[in-house]
Amino acid sequence: MDSTALPSQNAGMAGYRELLDATISHLEGLQESGERLIEVDRLTLAGLMTKAVRLKPGADKAPVLAPKTTPGERQPAAAAVPRSLPSGAAARWNRAVAGSGPANRIPGPAVSSSVTPGPAGAPAPKRDPAAKEAAMNDLRRRAAECIRCPHLASSRRSVVVGVGDVNARLLFVGEAPGADEDRQGEPFVGAAGELLTRILVAMNLSRDQVFIANVLKCRPDTPGQSHGNRKPTPGEMATCLPWLQEQIEILQPEVMVALGATAVEGLLGRPMSITRLRGQWQDHRGIPLMPTYHPAYLLRSQSPADKRRVWEDMLAVMERLAMPISERQRGFFLPKP
Numbered sequence: 152m153d154s155t156a157l158p159s160q161n162a163g164m165a166g167y168r169e170l171l172d173a174t175i176s177h178l179e180g181l182q183e184s185g186e187r188l189i190e191v192d193r194l195t196l197a198g199l200m201t202k203a204v205r206l207k208p209g210a211d212k213a214p215v216l217a218p219k220t221t222p223g224e225r226q227p228a229a230a231a232v233p234r235s236l237p238s239g240a241a242a243r244w245n246r247a248v249a250g251s252g253p254a255n256r257i258p259g260p261a262v263s264s265s266v267t268p269g270p271a272g273a274p275a276p277k278r279d280p281a282a283k284e285a286a287m288n289d290l291r292r293r294a295a296e297c298i299r300c301p302h303l304a305s306s307r308r309s310v311v312v313g314v315g316d317v318n319a320r321l322l323f324v325g326e327a328p329g330a331d332e333d334r335q336g337e338p339f340v341g342a343a344g345e346l347l348t349r350i351l352v353a354m355n356l357s358r359d360q361v362f363i364a365n366v367l368k369c370r371p372d373t374p375g376q377s378h379g380n381r382k383p384t385p386g387e388m389a390t391c392l393p394w395l396q397e398q399i400e401i402l403q404p405e406v407m408v409a410l411g412a413t414a415v416e417g418l419l420g421r422p423m424s425i426t427r428l429r430g431q432w433q434d435h436r437g438i439p440l441m442p443t444y445h446p447a448y449l450l451r452s453q454s455p456a457d458k459r460r461v462w463e464d465m466l467a468v469m470e471r472l473a474m475p476i477s478e479r480q481r482g483f484f485l486p487k488p
């Protein structure tokens with residue numbers, strides 16, 4: 152590392168190297184799985200050509216980066232590969248994307264230019280409400296056309312971007328749309344959604360006062376089944392994560408809540424035990440993140456102890472946001488004396 156560099160420059164370099172390692176690891180994973188050719192838009196290719204290329208020791212050929220050539224076709228901002236990644240490569244990719252620094256925006260959708268990034272390490276300046284609304288509408292329009300996961304794009308009815316107040320202080324992040332959400336184009340509308348709404352009411356909030364989104368914007372397909380849901384694959388989450396990252400940059404929430412293990416995995420970039428992690432503050436790009444159980448889990452378990460645990464997590468969120476908490480609220484789900 153350059154000893155004459157400023158701390159912020161070193162942090163930027165570290166972020167760049169982490170992303171570079173993740174990219175190399177991803178390409179190596181593709182190579183190991185037999186890939187020899189991937190499509191890359193011309194702008195990304197030009198950028199890559201200015202960097203050194205590292206081959207895996209012993210490998211005689213790296214996958215070839217080939218520009219897409221369809222005339223007049225709008226290229227996606229990222230050289231995203233819409234297929235499942237080998238799990239190790241996906242985890243490393245997720246880690247890099249979930250980290251901080253401008254380099255991490257490389258695989259993501261375009262970030263609105265209505266906010267000028269602050270100096271490295273400094274919080275981004277607050278957007279004004281109208282700019283947030285416009286940026287979110289622009290994101291919705293672009294996401295509605297997203298076909299990075301062709302298998303999901305061909306089976307979905309909606310791209311479920313999210314719902315709520317773009318100026319909300321609190322962002323809830325779930326897993327992926329289910330059948331109801333896919334039909335209605337809104338996250339958390341089924342039984343689990345009703346429970347989330349009840350949790351919000353208990354916090355003296357409504358769905359209109361928070362923002363609710365998912366790690367994956369399209370319903371995971373269930374080929375051969377007429378119903379049912381499945382967990383998104385690491386590759387699907389890695390491919391879709393830039394949409395959520397862009398949303399977070401637009402929303403600038405003060406606190407985030409990850410609902411369930413899959414949301415935690417998507418946001419933190421590695422599988423983690425929700426039982427061990429829930430109730431403990433995490434950090435997502437400088438934003439406090441509270442992991443807790445998914446409402447669907449509470450519906451299945453029907454355990455008063457688990458309901459109380461989720462409620463304790465929500466009390467911690469309310470405290471973090473300096474929301475007033477009544478004695479009655481503090482006593483929810485506690486055994487009656």
Ligand code: SF4
Binds near residue numbers: 294301310369391394
């Ligand atoms: S899941 Fe996300 S990345 Fe994949 S097609 Fe849908 S919106 Fe695009």
